[in-house]
Amino acid sequence: MRLSNGNFGHNWPLPITQWFDDELFYSLCCRFHYIAGNRLSGHTAKQLFGHARHGTQHDFPSNLDTFVQRTSGVFGDTPKHIILQHTILPFYLPWVSCSLGTELLDQLSRGQAARIKSLLGLPSSRLRANHPLRACPECMHEDKQRTGTAYWRLTHQLPGVRVCPTHKVLLWQFNEKTNAVRRFDWLLPRNDAFYPVAYTLTTHCQLWLDRLAQAAIEIFKLAPNIHIDLNTVQTAYRTALDEQAMLRGRHQIALGTVCQRYLAFTRSCRWQELGIMPPAQERSTTFMLSRLLTRQPCSTNPLHHLPLILWLFGDWPTFWAAYKHAQAPASVTPVHPRTSSDIPDTQAQRLTQLVVVQGLSVSAAAQQLGIAVQTCQSWAAACGIRLQKRPKSNLERIAAIVKDLRQGMEQKATAHKHGVSSSTISRLLLTEPGLHIRWEKARRALAQKRAQSRWLRAMTKHPNATAKQLREIEPASYAWLYRNDRAWLQSKLRKLAKHSVDRSTSVDWAKRDEKLHGQVQQLYQQLQRDGELFPITVQQIYKSTPNIKPALSSLNRLPQTRELLTQIRKRSYRTSKC
Incomplete structure (x- = not known):
């Protein structure tokens, strides 16, 4: 293949024709520059992008239309393919609207990258808008042996990635291409061009840095057509906060408690020291959390969301499962079934007389009693009267739905499984005699089993932990058990280690x-x-x-x-x- 360059009047052979594994687009251009033997970085930029300053940005390169044209599509037949596979932009795209995502792709293709960071809201996010180049020393050594040169890996450049996913070591930060130092040059990683690593990671820090890196990688791998709806994210957050007993009532968030626990978690992970988060100040953190949890959702830096996601859910797959099952606050009407004690005795007797003795239909009985048909159905279910209904769904489907509800399946999941509406499930719970009580008992049994298993798993994993430490590890399970199964919880707490002063060794005064x-x-x-x-x-x-x-x-x-x-x-x- 040859390099088509109209500025120089002839075609040049391409010095390289293949990507390395997990290679950043900027790294490919660096290898082109070195192998081509160009003396100045501007010469390479002109050959590839038609301008001495275009394409040299290592995070959001510009003018990729020209690059694809001049390389005859060898490295990607469209600018979009290169952007989605070899730049860090896909990490941000799921968090912006579809129209803005299209605009960002178009601007990078046409050579207008100056506004990219502003459109993403990075300068105003209280996190630095630059993306320093990073590399793993172990990967650099292996790459030199395998390919003859070290190169920039895309995974290491993703925001939030501070440890190598393969070798689990802290990434080195390049001391060039930042703060306007050699910003337009093509630079491959060198061992003598990195800042010294001043951190010693504990096991706890290592664990959460690795989970943070995995979350960033999972976001990058999301399909291009996936858009993360921030309203649904807020719903998932509120559900997790409710499970961990950090809501006042049904809706109000205990923001002070949330802030204190969140800061304690992030400080233990040392994310502020590593520059992943802004300095941990309670006032600014409370404001940031209020924006993410309670205010009208707006596009913001994903690095504000990731620590919160890991704190609430533990890892990205758990959050993503909760996100996919989250729903708008008012999309499902809660079921409030009647019991026989809620119905006046005279009305209950009349209903029994009309339906059971006289054999009237439910609509006729409702008309005689002066109540709605749905109310009559609910009263009949509360009194244990089974009505002859003409269901819209076939009897086999209804039997299957009832079976799932008796086993404690969630309303929305049941509706989705059987292809019916949520209101149909609610109506069935209200009108099928004894079904709602069976469903509530099954739901409670499932929640009890889940909370007990998580608590036992935490006890097994941390045999020397105290009750307070286990409560911090499994706050949601502790809250549920304390409210609903306190006797079982107390029996397990009595077996735990307690803080005590060792007085077995007397002091030799x-x-x-x-x-x-x-x-x-x-x-x-x-x-x-x-x-x-x-x-x-x-x-x-x-x-x-x-x-x-x-x-x-x-x-x-x-x-x-x-x-x-x-x-x-x-x-x-x-x-x-x-």
């Missing part, structure tokens, strides 16, 4: 007294040899020997030390009087 006495005497003599003027006070002793001050409360058990300090006080007092 005589030895401690001898040691402190020797320290004080040695220090006093040292001060005398150093020519300290009298009086030498006890305060000087305390400042020079910090472990003496805490022992003051136990001086009655340290007779030698107490006597020596008393003598020092007396000498100091006499000298001052003289």
Whole structure:
């Protein structure tokens, strides 16, 4: 294949024709620059993009139409293919509207990348809008052995990825291509061009950084036509908060409690230190959480959502499952079934007489009682009267629906499975005698089994954890069990480890007294040899020997030390009087 370059009047052979595995588009151009032997970066940019400054952006390259034309589609037959496969833009696309996503793709294709970050809202997100190049030292070593050169991997450049998904080590951050340093140059990774790594990861930090990286990768892999609806995201958030007992009533979010727990989680992960999140200040974090949880949804940096998602759901697959099952707040009407105690005795007797004895239809009985047909059906179900109905659905489908509801299947899931509306499920729960009570018992049994299994799993995984620590690990399970199955929970809590002071080893006060006495005497003599003027006070002793001050409360058990300090006080007092 050859490079078509109208500016130079002839076709040049392409020095490279293939992508490396997981390669960033900027990295491909860097390899082209080095293998082509161009002296200046501008020459390469002109050859590939027709302009000395186009295409050199490592995060959002521009003028890809020209690149595809001049490389004859060898690296991708359309600009869209290259953008979606070899740039970081797909990480952001699911969070914006379809029209804005189309505009972003069009601007990158036509060479107008200057407004990309502003359209994504990155500069106003309180997170830096730049995307420093990062690399894994282990991957660099393996790439050099396999391909002859290190290159930039796309996965390592995704926002939120700070550890290598393969080797689980912290990524190195490149000290060039940032802060306007060599911003228009083509630079491949070199071992001497990275900032020193100043962090030592704990197991806890490693775990959550890895989950954060996996979440970012899963977002990048979403299909191009998937759009994340922020209203549905809020619904999923509220459901998770409700399960973890962080709602006041049915709707109000306990924002103060949410903020405190969220900050404690993110600080334990050290995400602020790694630049994944802005500095952890309670006021600004409360404002950010209120935007994400309670206000009218607006497009914002996905890195604001990811830590919240991991805190509430633990990982991306759990959130994505909750998101897909989330629904608008008023889309399903809650079922409030009547019981026989809710119906006046006279009305219940008349209903029984009309339907059971006289054999009237439900509509005729409702007309005689002066109530709606649906109310009559509900009353009949509460009284245990089975009505002869003419259902719109066939009897086999109704039997299957009833069977699923008796096993505790959720209303929306049941409606989706059998291809009926949610109102049909609600009506069936209201009108089938005893069904709603069976359904509620089954739902409770499923929730009980789920909460107990999660709590037992946490106890098994953390055998030495205290009740407080397990509560922080499984807050939702603890809240459900505390409210609904407290006896079982208390029986398990009694088996847990408790904070206790080990008093099995008694203190050897005589030895401690001898040691402190020797320290004080040695220090006093040292001060005398150093020519300290009298009086030498006890305060000087305390400042020079910090472990003496805490022992003051136990001086009655340290007779030698107490006597020596008393003598020092007396000498100091006499000298001052003289």
